[in-house]
Structures are given as C-alpha cells and as structure tokens.
Amino acid sequence: xxxxxxSFDIAYKAGVSQSTVSRALRNSPLVNEETRLKVQAIARxxxxxxxxxxxxxxxxxxxxxxxLLFEDxxxxxxxxxxxxxxxxxxxxxxxxxxxxxxxxxxxxxxNDWYADYEDTxxxxxIILLGYGDFVDYEExxxxxxxxxxxxxxxxxxxxxxxxxSVGCDNFLGGYxxxxxxxxxxxxxxxxxxxxxxxxxxxxxxxxxxxxxxxDAAIGHPExxxxxxxxxxxxxxxxxxxxxxxxxxxxxxxxxxxLIAIGAMKAIHDHGLKVPNDIAVVGFDDIPISGYTYPPLTxxxxxxxxxxxxxxxxxxxxxxxxxxxxxxMPTTMVVRKSCGAA
Amino acid sequence: xxxxxxSFDIAYKAGVSQSTVSRALRNSPLVNEETRLKVQAIARxxxxxxxxxxxxxxxxxxxxxxxLLFEDxxxxxxxxxxxxxxxxxxxxxxxxxxxxxxxxxxxxxxNDWYADYEDTxxxxxIILLGYGDFVDYEExxxxxxxxxxxxxxxxxxxxxxxxxSVGCDNFLGGYxxxxxxxxxxxxxxxxxxxxxxxxxxxxxxxxxxxxxxxDAAIGHPExxxxxxxxxxxxxxxxxxxxxxxxxxxxxxxxxxxLIAIGAMKAIHDHGLKVPNDIAVVGFDDIPISGYTYPPLTxxxxxxxxxxxxxxxxxxxxxxxxxxxxxxMPTTMVVRKSCGAA
DNA sequence: CTGAAAGCGCTTACAG
DNA sequence: CTGAAAGCGCTTACAG
Numbered sequence: 084x085x086x087x088x089x090s091f092d093i094a095y096k097a098g099v100s101q102s103t104v105s106r107a108l109r110n111s112p113l114v115n116e117e118t119r120l121k122v123q124a125i126a127r128x129x130x131x132x133x134x135x136x137x138x139x140x141x142x143x144x145x146x147x148x149x150x151l152l153f154e155d156x157x158x159x160x161x162x163x164x165x166x167x168x169x170x171x172x173x174x175x176x177x178x179x180x181x182x183x184x185x186x187x188x189x190x191x192x193x194n195d196w197y198a199d200y201e202d203t204x205x206x207x208x209i210i211l212l213g214y215g216d217f218v219d220y221e222e223x224x225x226x227x228x229x230x231x232x233x234x235x236x237x238x239x240x241x242x243x244x245x246x247x248s249v250g251c252d253n254f255l256g257g258y259x260x261x262x263x264x265x266x267x268x269x270x271x272x273x274x275x276x277x278x279x280x281x282x283x284x285x286x287x288x289x290x291x292x293x294x295x296x297x298d299a300a301i302g303h304p305e306x307x308x309x310x311x312x313x314x315x316x317x318x319x320x321x322x323x324x325x326x327x328x329x330x331x332x333x334x335x336x337x338x339x340x341l342i343a344i345g346a347m348k349a350i351h352d353h354g355l356k357v358p359n360d361i362a363v364v365g366f367d368d369i370p371i372s373g374y375t376y377p378p379l380t381x382x383x384x385x386x387x388x389x390x391x392x393x394x395x396x397x398x399x400x401x402x403x404x405x406x407x408x409x410x411m412p413t414t415m416v417v418r419k420s421c422g423a424a
Numbered sequence: 425x426x427x428x429x430x431s432f433d434i435a436y437k438a439g440v441s442q443s444t445v446s447r448a449l450r451n452s453p454l455v456n457e458e459t460r461l462k463v464q465a466i467a468r469x470x471x472x473x474x475x476x477x478x479x480x481x482x483x484x485x486x487x488x489x490x491x492l493l494f495e496d497x498x499x500x501x502x503x504x505x506x507x508x509x510x511x512x513x514x515x516x517x518x519x520x521x522x523x524x525x526x527x528x529x530x531x532x533x534x535n536d537w538y539a540d541y542e543d544t545x546x547x548x549x550i551i552l553l554g555y556g557d558f559v560d561y562e563e564x565x566x567x568x569x570x571x572x573x574x575x576x577x578x579x580x581x582x583x584x585x586x587x588x589s590v591g592c593d594n595f596l597g598g599y600x601x602x603x604x605x606x607x608x609x610x611x612x613x614x615x616x617x618x619x620x621x622x623x624x625x626x627x628x629x630x631x632x633x634x635x636x637x638x639d640a641a642i643g644h645p646e647x648x649x650x651x652x653x654x655x656x657x658x659x660x661x662x663x664x665x666x667x668x669x670x671x672x673x674x675x676x677x678x679x680x681x682l683i684a685i686g687a688m689k690a691i692h693d694h695g696l697k698v699p700n701d702i703a704v705v706g707f708d709d710i711p712i713s714g715y716t717y718p719p720l721t722x723x724x725x726x727x728x729x730x731x732x733x734x735x736x737x738x739x740x741x742x743x744x745x746x747x748x749x750x751x752m753p754t755t756m757v758v759r760k761s762c763g764a765a
Numbered sequence: 766c767t768g769a770a771a772g773c774g775c776t777t778a779c780a781g
Numbered sequence: 782c783t784g785a786a787a788g789c790g791c792t793t794a795c796a797g
Contacts, residue, residue, distance in 0.1 A: 089774060100784045105776060115782060130571070132543040136486070137774035140477035140789050147527075165711070168509040175530045184546065186488075187528045189516045202473040204790095205525065230471070315715045344715050351717065370506070374656045374685050376692060376717030430790060441768045446792060456766060478790035481773050545774095 088131045096129070097122050108133060145207050148178055148397060149186040149200035153213040153220070163189075164313055164341065165369040166386070167212050170237065173390025174210060181398055183207075201232045208233035208397045216281045235397045237389065239283045240408050247400065248408045249392045253284050256382040256413035257291025260336050260364045263380070263415055265299045267422055269334035269362060272296065273307040275321045275346055276338025282312075285338045288366060292336055306330050311342050318345025326353045333361060334421075340365035340372050340381055347375065347420065358422030368416050377419035384413055429472045437470070438463050449474060486548050489519055489738060490527040490541035494554040494561070504530075505654055505682065506710045507727070508553050511578065514731025515551060522739055524548075542573045549574035549738045557622045576738045578730065580624045581749050588741065589749040590733045594625050597723040597754035598632025601677050601705045604721070604756055606640045608763055610675035610703055613637065614648040616662045616687055617679025623653075626679045629707060633677055647671050652683050659686025667694045674702060675762075681706035681713050681722055688716065688761065699763030709757050719759035726752060 090108075094101040099118060106114045107122035114122075125131075139145050152167055171187070178185045186206055200206035209227070211234060214220035224246055227234055238250045264272050276282070278289035289308065296303045307330065311321040318337055325332060326349065335350075337343030343365030347357050357363050357377055365372060368383035388411060396406045417423050431449075435442040440459060447455045448463035455463075466472075480486050493508055512528070519526045527547055541547035550568070552575060555561035565587055568575055579591045605613050617623070619630035630649065637644045648671065652662040659678055666673060667690065676691075678684025684706030688698050698704050698718055706713060709724035729752060737747045758764050 087774090091774085101774095102776080102784060102786095103782085105774095106783090109776090113782065118782080130543070132540050134481070134774050135544045135546045136477050136481035137545075137789090138776070140475070140481050140791085141774080141776040143789070145477070163509065163513045163711075165506060165509070168504065168506070168512075171509075171512075171528075172504045172530065175528055179529065185528050187512075187516055187526050188520065189513060199473050202471070203476045205476045315712075344712075348715055348717070348719075371656075371685075371712045374689055374716075376689070378689075428790090432790085442790095443768060443770095443792080444766085446790095447767090450792090454766065459766080475790050478773090479792070481775085482790080482792040484773070 088129050090131075090133075093122060093126050093129065093131055096125050139204065143204070145204055146182065147184040147186055147206045148394070149188065149206035149209045150174060151209060151211050152187070152189050153211070153215060154189065164213070164339075165371065166313075166339070166341075166367045166384070169369065169386040170212060170390055173387045174393060175390075177391045177394035181394060183394075183398075202230065208235075208401045210234065210393050210397060211236035213237070217283055218281055233397065233400045235393050235400070237393060239287055240410070246408075247396055247406055249389060249396060250284070250408075250410055251384045251389075251413050252410045253287035253413075254291040254294075256366060256384075257288030257336070257338075258295045259291075259413065259415050260288075260366060260382045261292040261295040262299075263417070263421060263423070264334045264336065264362060264364060265295060265301065267334075267362065270301060271307065271330075271332045272301075272303075272334040272336060273309065273325055273330075273332045274303075274336050274338065275309050275311050275318055275325075275342050277310045277312065278308055278338075279310075288336075288338050307332065311338075311345075313339040313341050315341050315345035315348070318342030319349045320345075322346035322349035323353070326350070326355075335361060335363045337363065337365045340367040340369045340379060343379055343381070343420070344371070344375055347377075347379075357420050362422045363420040365420075366413075372416075373418065375420070380418045380421035380423065381416050382413040383416045385411060429470050431472075431474075434463060434467050434470065434472055437466050480545065484545070486545055487523065488525040488527055488547045489735070490529065490547035490550045491515060492541075492550060492552050493528070493530050494552070494556060495530065505554070505680075506712065507654075507680070507682075507708045507725070510710065510727040511553060511731055514728045515734060516731075518732045518735035522735060524735075524739075543571065549576075549742045551575065551734050551738060552577035554578070558624055559622055574738060574741045576734050576741070578734060580628055581751070587749075588737055588747055590730060590737060591625070591749075591751055592725045592730075592754050593751045594628035594754075595632040595635075597707060597725075598629030598677070598679075599636045600632075600754065600756050601629075601707060601723045602633040602636040603640075604758070604762060604764070605675045605677065605703060605705060606636060606642065608675075608703060611642060612648065612671075612673045613642070613644075613675040613677060614650065614666055614671075614673045615644075615677050615679065616650050616652050616659055616666075616683050618651045618653065619649055619679075620651075629677075629679050648673065652679075652686075654680040654682050656682050656686035656689070659683030660690045661686075663687035663690035664694070667691070667696075676702060676704045678704065678706045681708040681710045681720060684720055684722070684761075685712070685716055688718075688720075698761050703763045704761040706761075707754075713757075714759065716761070718761045721759045721762035721764065722757050723754040724757045725754055 090104045094104045107119040276285040309321040311317040365381040372379040431445045448460040617626040650662040652658040706722035713720040
C-alpha cells in the first residue's frame with residue numbers, strides 16, 4: 084500500500100499547482116491563507132510527507148547535525164563514558180528544539196573517521212565529543228579546518244588552532260575540588276588521572292589542583308600523581324598501586340567520577356574507609372555519583388547547558404556568524420565521600 | 425573554497441562519462457578495473473564525495489536507520505537509563521558494521537512522536553527503545569503497523585499485534601534471580617518494580633519471581649511487592665517505604681539495577697547492611713553495577729548481542745525477509761550484594 | 766564495458 | 782498570490 088504520494092498528487096486534489104503545494108506546506112507567506120489550509124488539510128488526509136532527500140537536494144542543506152563520539156578502541160559497549168552519554172541526551176534535546184535531526188556515530192580513533200558527514204551532505208555541521216589521545220586528535224582537527232567543515236567540540240580551548248570549543252573551566256574546577264579537601268584539613272592529597280598534553284582537560288584539572296596546594300603552602304610531590312584514563316578500572320588500579328606503595332595519603336582527587344568510583348572501591352578492598360581514612364572527590368557529577376557508597380562529592384559539569392551551547396554555537400557557525408570558545412564554570416556538589424557532611 | 429565538485433567534474437578529468445564515474449565509485453562490476461582505479465584516484469585527489477541526498481533520492485533509500493528512545497517526560501538529562509545508553513552504543517556499532525547511519529531521537533510520549541522518519545525518507549526503518557506507559561505505547565505501535573513502517577522494538581513479545589521484538593526472557597531471568605536468593609536461604613524476598621500491564625517486562629520478571637517462590641513453597645504476599653519505575657530514586661523511595669513498614673524482609677529483587685542501587689542506598693541509610701541484613705539482586709548489569717558498594721549481583725542482559733539482533737532483524741525486514749521475535753537468555757552475574765561470594 | 770538520457774521529488778527564481 | 786519551468790546531483794534502464 085505504499086505507492087508513493089508526491090506533491091503533485093496533493094496539487095491535483097487541491098486544484099492548485101505543485102509549486103503552491105510546496106509553498107503552502109512550508110507556510111510560505113506567499114500563499115493565500117485559504118489555499119494554505121486546504122492544501123495542508125489534504126496533505127494530512129493523505130498522510131503525505133515531504134521527501135527529505137528531494138528537498139535537501141534542492142535546497143542544499145540537510146537539517147541534520149552529526150555527533151561524533153570518540154573513545155579509545157574497545158569492543159566493550161559498557162566502556163562508553165556516562166558523562167558523554169549525558170551530553171548526548173542534552174545535545175539530542177537541543178537539536179530537536181532547534182528543529183534539527185541528530186546523526187550519531189561512535190568513532191574509533193583507528194578508523195578513517197571525520198566521516199565526511201558534511202561533505203556527503205548528510206549533515207550541516209558536526210559536534211565532536213571526546214578523543215582518544217589529544218595529540219593524534221589534533222591532526223584530525225586540522226583536516227576538518229582545511230575542509231572548511233562546520234564543527235564545534237567539547238573540551239578545553241585548543242591552542243594555536245582556529246577551533247570553537249565549549250567546555251568547563253577545568254583549571255578552576257580542579258582548584259575548587261582540591262581546595263575543598265584542603266579546607267577539610269587534608270594534607271596529603273593524591274591526584275589520579277593522566278596529567279599530560281595527551282589529556283588537556285585532566286592536565287588543567289591537575290594544574291588547578293597544584294595551584295590550590297601551592298596557595299595553601301602544601302606540597303604536591305610526584306608520588307601523589309598517578310596516571311589513569313577515565314574508567315572505574317583504571318581508577319581502581321591506580322589507587323591500588325598508590326595504597327600498596329605506602330605513600331601517605333589522606334585524600335584523593337579523581338579527575339573524573341569514574342576514576343573516583345574505582346578509587347573508592349580500591350580503598351574499600353584495601354580495608355580502609357571513605358571518607359574516614361581517605362576522603363575522595365571526583366569530577367563530572369555523572370548520574371550515578373549520588374548513589375555510590377558513600378555518595379561522591381564532585382565538581383559538577385552542567386551537561387544540559389553544555390549541550391545547548393554546543394548546538395547553539397554550531398548553528399550560529401552554520402548560519403555564518405562568528406562565535407568564540409565558551410568556558411562554563413563547574414560547581415562543587417558536596418556529598419559524603421569527602422567527609423564534609 | 426567549497427565550490428561543489430560533482431561527478432561531472434570527475435568524469436571530465438577522467439575522460440569518461442558521468443555514468444561511468446557513478447559506477448566506478450560504487451565498485452560496479454560493470455566497469456573496467458583500470459577505469460575504476462583511475463576514477464577513484466581522481467575522486468580521492470579532488471576530495472569528492474557522493475551527495476547522499478541525490479543518491480538517496482534517485483535510489484529511493486537512505487542507508488539510515490532511526491532510533492527512537494522513549495522515556496517518561498522529564499527535563500532531566502541524567503534520567504536516561506544507562507541500560508538504554510549501553511544499547512545505544514551497541515546499536516550504533518551494529519549499524520556502522522552494516523554500513524548504515526543512525527539517526528537518534530529521544531522521544532517524549534507527550535509529543536507527536538513516531539516522527540515519520542521513514543515517511544520522509546530519512547530512514548529505511550526504525551528501532552524502538554523503551555516506552556513510557558505500555559498501554560499508551562501500544563496505540564502508537566498500531567499506527568506504525570498501519571503505515572507499513574519497518575520497525576523492530578526492544579522488549580517482551582507484544583500479544584495480539586504483528587510486531588517484531590527482540591528482548592530477554594524476563595520470566596526466566598526473574599526466576600533465576602529469585603531462585604539464586606532462595607538457594608542462599610532467603611525466605612522473605614521483596615520485589616521492587618511495577619508489576620502490571622503498564623510495564624510488561626517488569627511484570628514478566630515478577631511472574632518469574634513468583635514462580636521461583638512457588639517452586640520452593642515460599643509465599644509471595646502482596647506486601648512484598650512495591651511499585652517503582654526504573655530509577656535509583658524510585659528504588660530508594662520504594663525500599664524506604666518497605667523498611668518503614670516493618671515488613672519482614674531478608675532479600676530484595678530490584679527489577680532493574682537502578683532500582684536495586686537505590687534500594688541499597690535506602691538500606692544503608694536505614695542503618696542496615698547489604699548483604700548481611702538484606703541481600704540484593706538487580707536486573708540488567710549496567711556498567712556501574714560492578715562498582716557499587718557492595719558490587720551488585722544481577723541478571724545480565726547482553727546488550728551487545730541485543731543491538732546486533734535488533735539491527736539484523738530490521739535490515740532483514742527492510743530487505744523483505746520475514747523475521748520473528750527473538751528472546752535472549754539472561755545470565756546471573758554473582759557479586760557481593762547477594763552474600764554468595 | 767561504456768555513454769546518452771530519463772527521472773527521483775522537491776525548491777526557487779522568473780513571469781505574470 | 783499563483784503557475785510553468787529549470788535544476789539540485791545522482792542512479793539506472795536502455796542501447797550499443
């Protein structure tokens with residue numbers, strides 16, 4: 084029964100031209116109110132829908148945004164960072180509000196990614212979330228810039244490249260998190276997370292962490308910074324290593340909630356208590372963080388606002404407007420894991 | 425610099441016709457090897473990409489699948505069920521493997537949903553994940569059927585409707601979960617989750633739960649079934665209510681991991697211990713479940729396989745094949761929350 | 766194996 | 782306010 088209905092069928096039924104049907108359905112002011120209503124009524128009656136391929140081809144735009152989500156290669160679906168998934172939710176919603184569809188693609192850094200969504204006219208612009216290694220990723224960004232692709236990315240400002248980013252003030256967020264622990268009297272605060280150019284967000288958090296310690300005249304020996312990627316497992320291993328090294332530690336700043344959650348598990352498995360023996364704070368405020376044991380104190384990134392800003396910035400760029408990088412503040416969400424409550 | 429390159433430009437450069445370019449780029453066997461390589465080389469050199477709108481319009485297919493994710497209306501992004509998000513990951517991956525793009529849409533039951541992705545030729549078929557209230561949702565399914573839309577859904581078999589589903593054997597999963605608790609000597613096992621026709625999956629789990637109790641000659645009084653939707657908060661409230669009611673309970677089967685996690689928090693807040701005072705099992709095995717305190721024992725649904733099956737079934741339907749509903753088994757993942765380990 | 770031609774279903778100048 | 786016509790960039794019979 085799916086014999087295709089076209090605008091010509093509607094035109095015939097309504098006794099007008101196909102051009103008029105096209106205008107009426109797009110609510111063009113060029114068409115008579117009465118005509119418009121009649122055409123729309125008939126279209127509804129016949130369950131007619133404009134063929135997007137045809138209209139996109141003709142008007143040379145897609146009404147679609149592509150979201151490229153990068154993760155380290157892994158075939159484990161469960162490894163998708165819940166923080167990004169929360170972002171995905173808010174981005175989808177923001178797109179829908181703006182009348183855009185969202186094409187989602189999980190990219191492995193291994194593949195020939197920057198999947199040409201804009202070049203193939205499937206999308207008007209691209210949102211980039213995450214990256215494996217920042218140094219590799221930077222090369223890809225250069226390609227996108229060269230191709231004049233419209234895109235925004237989530238993250239810290241990219242130096243030396245004309246890239247529009249939306250991100251959090253990771254330095255300040257890291258400062259606040261560590262400062263919170265200092266205020267609670269902690270003296271030996273470990274930082275878990277890779278603090279290198281390969282992970283600029285973590286690095287900024289680490290620099291904020293160090294600044295807070297400096298301001299309080301507390302040292303930050305190298306032995307208290309342990310590399311980890313943003314998974315529970317990595318946080319667990321890093322914390323385990325730290326505990327087994329007999330380094331003195333009374334608090335931990337996990338550079339993501341997943342890391343902090345893994346660290347808490349390692350602390351428990353080691354026979355110690357959070358926050359009594361070791362206080363813990365995280366970064367992100369993923370949905371689960373209020374339900375860990377104990378509930379996790381963390382520097383919250385506002386994913387709702389982030390999604391809105393990403394879409395807003397991208398749409399402006401597509402429209403030819405100039406936009407700059409936006410950094411949002413983080414807010415401390417104090418729960419039990421730090422020992423404050 | 426984005427003056428549009430078309431297949432005619434490639435044809436001109438290669439000294440062949442545009443038809444040949446089109447064939448060469450799609451690796452048609454109708455084209456000479458040498459010609460094909462030359463054309464492809466030139467296309468690459470000029471960074472030419474086939475315009476999807478044009479090719480889709482002409483060939484009347486989109487190479488795209490739409491994923492519609494339903495949740496109860498809420499403006500909180502964090503409420504997106506991590507189980508569905510894990511599914512999203514595996515569906516995206518399965519689509520990519522099949523050469524399809526994925527259009528994602530979060531639907532609120534309130535809206536005029538079934539967003540006509542197939543009618544507008546933006547997608548060749550639709551995958552449905554979740555639903556608010558099943559009774560309302562069933563009406564929407566009827567519309568999709570009426571429109572001859574190609575779609576598959578995640579969930580239990582739908583009775584009396586010609587709908588293809590992929591889901592888990594919730595009855596057996598529920599049976600296994602409760603049976604596991606029985607084997608550990610539990611006698612007063614509560615079920616938290618709505619066990620009504622409005623949530624058939626939960627209902628099936630409940631029926632499996634009851635059957636296991638029947639088989640062991642243990643009662644299942646109504647007082648031990650508390651309604652809850654699939655959120656930590658709802659699980660927390662339900663458990664709190666149960667604890668305050670002074671009903672005797674030595675174990676809890678949360679009909680989703682989120683519910684179980686919320687319940688564990690309520691048990692802790694009530695001053696009791698998991699699993700010593702009350703054992704807990706969940707359902708799903710979401711990523712976080714290995715990192716809760718204590719780690720959650722749960723009936724795992726294999727999201728990777730689920731995503732593959734959903735895409736596989738849908739693609740077959742699009743291709744005109746007949747496919748039926750598939751029910752996958754669940755597997756018990758035993759961790760500490762049940763007291764077995 | 767290759768090319769000339771038709772046509773997918775729209776939108777948008779252009780003319781009135 | 783409306784219509785006739787062109788054309789977006791492909792794919793696919795059709796003919797050779």
